[in-house]
Each structure stands twice: as C-alpha cells, then as structure tokens.
Amino acid sequence: MAAGFLTGKYRSEVDLGKSARGGNALKYLNEKGLGVLAALDEVADKHKVQQSTVALAWLLVQPHIGAPIASATSKSQLETLFAAPELKLDNEDLALLDTTSK
Structure with a gap:
C-alpha cells in the first residue's frame, strides 16, 4: 500500500530511516x-480502527x-489488514479520501 506510506508510519524524512524499506515511500512524502x-x-479515528485498515x-x-x-x-x-473487508466506509468517508487523493 504505497510502499507502507498509507499505514501512516512515514510522516517525515526521519521516519523513512526507521525501516529498511522506508526509502521506497519517499515519493509519497x-x-x-x-x-x-x-x-x-x-x-480511522471516526471508526476507531488503524489507519492501515482504512x-x-x-x-x-x-x-x-x-x-x-x-x-x-x-x-x-x-489483524489490521483482516479487519479491512469488515469496515464499511460511508459516503462521507469515501468522498474525503477520494477528494484528498486527487
């Protein structure tokens, strides 16, 4: 999922150095x-789940x-990945994610 970027663990260049694969997420930073x-x-906060689940x-x-x-x-x-198919994103969630990602 975007070289781990969508999990939220890479939020700065410092974070990229915390993992052997962190450099792969640089293009998304x-x-x-x-x-x-x-x-x-x-x-994720709204549904009380992990960012990677969302x-x-x-x-x-x-x-x-x-x-x-x-x-x-x-x-x-x-376990966070297995929870994803059960998470029902509503229209508001989808609109926010779709708009932000364009």
Missing part, C-alpha cells in the same frame, strides 16, 4: 501525500484496483 494521511487519520478498505472499493497489494510483518499488522 509531499503535500498531497500528507493530506491523504490526514484524511486517513480522520476516518487504507485497505478504501482500496478494496476502488473499481480501478483489482487487488490491492498489502503485506504484514507481524501478527498485529495482519
């Missing part, structure tokens, strides 16, 4: 990307995405 993270934060749930309802690619390196990360 800009005004638009940070806006998407803010929108994901808002929706990101995957959002990607799952996109008609132009056949199969989002997500990976987990821990059991807790896997």
Whole structure:
C-alpha cells in the first residue's frame, strides 16, 4: 500500500530511516501525500480502527484496483489488514479520501 506510506508510519524524512524499506515511500512524502494521511487519520479515528485498515478498505472499493497489494510483518499488522473487508466506509468517508487523493 504505497510502499507502507498509507499505514501512516512515514510522516517525515526521519521516519523513512526507521525501516529498511522506508526509502521506497519517499515519493509519497509531499503535500498531497500528507493530506491523504490526514484524511486517513480522520476516518480511522471516526471508526476507531488503524489507519492501515482504512487504507485497505478504501482500496478494496476502488473499481480501478483489482487487488490491492498489502503485506504484514507481524501478527498485529495482519489483524489490521483482516479487519479491512469488515469496515464499511460511508459516503462521507469515501468522498474525503477520494477528494484528498486527487
């Protein structure tokens, strides 16, 4: 999911250095990307779920995405991904995420 960027763990260049794969997310670390993270934060807070759960749930309802690619390196990360199909994003959530990502 955008090289881990949509999980919210990369919010600054300092954060990129915390992971061996952090450099792959550098291209998303800009005004638009940070806006998407803010929108994901808002929706995650509303539904009381992790940002990665919202990101995957959002990607799952996109008609132009056949199969989002997500990976987990821990059991807790896997659990947040498994929660995504159960999360029902409403029209307000989708509008916020869609508008922010354009």
